Amino acid sequence: MGTLLEKAEALRAEGRLAKAADVFERVLRNRAAPDERLGAHRSLAALYRSLGDAPRSRGHIRRGMSLAESLGDADEAELLRLEEAMLLRAEGRYPESLRKLRAFLALYRRRKDWEGAGFVLWAMGGALRFSGSLDASEKAFRQSLAAFRRARDSSGARYAVLGLAGLKRIRGDVEGSRRLYASVLPRARTDGDFFGLAYAHCGLANALRQMGRWGEAAAHYRSSGRLYRTLGDAVDGAYVDWGMGQVEWRLGRSGLARVLFLKALRAFRKARETRGEVLAGMALASLSYLDGRKAEGFKLQARVLRLSRRARIQTPLEVFT
Secondary structure (H helix, E strand, C coil): CHHHHHHHHHHHHHCCHHHHHHHHHHHHHCCCCHHHHHHHHHHHHHHHHHCCCHHHHHHHHHHHHHHHHHHCCHHHHHHHHHHHHHHHHHCCCHHHHHHHHHHHHHHHHHHCCHHHHHHHHHHHHHHHHHCCCHHHHHHHHHHHHHHHHHCCCHHHHHHHHHHHHHHHHHCCCHHHHHHHHHHHHHHHHHHCCHHHHHHHHHHHHHHHHHCCCHHHHHHHHHHHHHHHHHHCCHHHHHHHHHHHHHHHHHCCCHHHHHHHHHHHHHHHHHHCCHHHHHHHHHHHHHHHHHCCCHHHHHHHHHHHHHHHHHHCCCHHHCCCC
8 A cells, every 4th residue: 555655645746636636546445544544535635625626625624534533643633624724725715714824824833843834824825815915925925935945845935936926927027927937947847846837837928928928928838738737737727728818819819719718717617716717707708898799798797796706806906917
């Protein structure tokens, strides 16, 4: 069983999330020892969260908590509670998520666990960004970077930089964002961090798109899309489709742009990725209006705004997205 777990962890480290999930599921089916099953439940909770499957993630959190209680494993129970906070964040339930994450941050700081603090601050940075607290988000990402550096965790620091790059972009510092994304690519490639590589390519493409460098943007979107397909990450792949749709639209190919936006919207809806639904819906509303279907465009825009308000996200106001 150890070999199977090692294979699963290796796939996860490479960012091959869907394949890693399949192997962890095999660990559970093969009646592994209780402690190995507990670790598999926690890993699957994280993997399915990243893959946009909230119900399966929550199911593994619930089963993992039950097993941790029966084994008296307080450490695993704690990690599962952190995973629950991360799932709330993924579902857009930011006030609940932030409340739990702040409690973990205080705990990790008391322990001087700088790697744990860096991770929680990174998660908080994203939750604060999507709920519109941009100054607090930047502070959290910078503190995350400092904590990861203190822990000498280069991988964690990479994701803090990616978080800062995304924040710079939506606040209008597109060149600063481009430089940060570009700085991540060589090390992610060297380290074999395929998820980080896909993330950086997509972010760099977004920045280049906003600078009007359409051909370069499209090339990075294609690189990102290939990686996300390899990783089995349909949600992040949908953001690539949305970005490519924006490029095609600016190049005057609105028909192809619509196809890409609709493809992205279907993936976002399936994964219950609200922010993605809002972005794709806004783009389709604008295309409908520009194609002369004004009533359809305004109706879709109103629906998207209602969705955004319910989810308490500020995406429609992110003019640099």
